[in-house]
Amino acid sequence: MPYIPLSEKLPGITGLLDYRKDTALPIRQLTQILLRGESTLTEGERELIATVVSQGNECKFCTAAHTAAASILLNDDNIAEKVKADIDTAPVSNKMKALLKIGQAAGRNGRLVTEEMVAAAKAEGATDMELHDTVLIAALFSLYNRYVDGLASVTPADPAFYNRLGNILKDKGYLPSENRYAEL
Structure with missing residues (x-):
C-alpha cells in the first residue's frame, strides 16, 4: 500500500x-x-544500464519495466535476462560489459567507480560521453528506484503489465503526453 494517495x-x-x-x-x-x-549507445543498451542499476538497487518495479523495454528495443527477450544474471557472460560487446559494470557500481555508490573500470571501458572503445551518460543514467535511476520504493508504490506481479509499459516507453519515450498510460 503506497504511503501517499496515488x-x-x-x-x-x-x-x-x-x-x-x-x-x-x-x-x-x-x-x-x-x-x-x-x-x-543504442536505446536498448541504455535501457540495459537502467536495468542493472535498478536490479542492483533491488527495485522490482523499475527492474521489470526496464528489462521489458530493453528486450523490446533489442528485439531479444534473453539479453536483459542474461545481463542481469552475469554481465561477464552476457551476449553484449566488451565495451557494453564495461559500461554496465560502471553503471552498476555508480548505482550503488559513485565512489565505487574506479580508474581501472574507466580505463577498461576506454580500452574497449567507450567515449567520454558514453562514460558520462552511463554514470548519469545510473544516478538518475538510483533516484527513481528510491522514489518508487521509498513511497511504497504498487508493483504489479503480472509480467504482461511490464510488457505493455515497455511498449509505451519504446513508442512514446519518457515525456508526458495525453492518455500516455491508456494501454496499461
Missing part, C-alpha cells in the same frame, strides 16, 4: 510522476535525453 490505475513510477507533475517534468525530460536522445 492513482490505483498507475502503479510504480507512473503514479508518482502523475502525483506531482511539476517535479516529474524535469526528471522526465532528463530521462528522455539520456535514454532516447542522440547517443552512440
Whole structure:
C-alpha cells in the first residue's frame, strides 16, 4: 500500500510522476535525453544500464519495466535476462560489459567507480560521453528506484503489465503526453 494517495490505475513510477507533475517534468525530460536522445549507445543498451542499476538497487518495479523495454528495443527477450544474471557472460560487446559494470557500481555508490573500470571501458572503445551518460543514467535511476520504493508504490506481479509499459516507453519515450498510460 503506497504511503501517499496515488492513482490505483498507475502503479510504480507512473503514479508518482502523475502525483506531482511539476517535479516529474524535469526528471522526465532528463530521462528522455539520456535514454532516447542522440547517443552512440543504442536505446536498448541504455535501457540495459537502467536495468542493472535498478536490479542492483533491488527495485522490482523499475527492474521489470526496464528489462521489458530493453528486450523490446533489442528485439531479444534473453539479453536483459542474461545481463542481469552475469554481465561477464552476457551476449553484449566488451565495451557494453564495461559500461554496465560502471553503471552498476555508480548505482550503488559513485565512489565505487574506479580508474581501472574507466580505463577498461576506454580500452574497449567507450567515449567520454558514453562514460558520462552511463554514470548519469545510473544516478538518475538510483533516484527513481528510491522514489518508487521509498513511497511504497504498487508493483504489479503480472509480467504482461511490464510488457505493455515497455511498449509505451519504446513508442512514446519518457515525456508526458495525453492518455500516455491508456494501454496499461
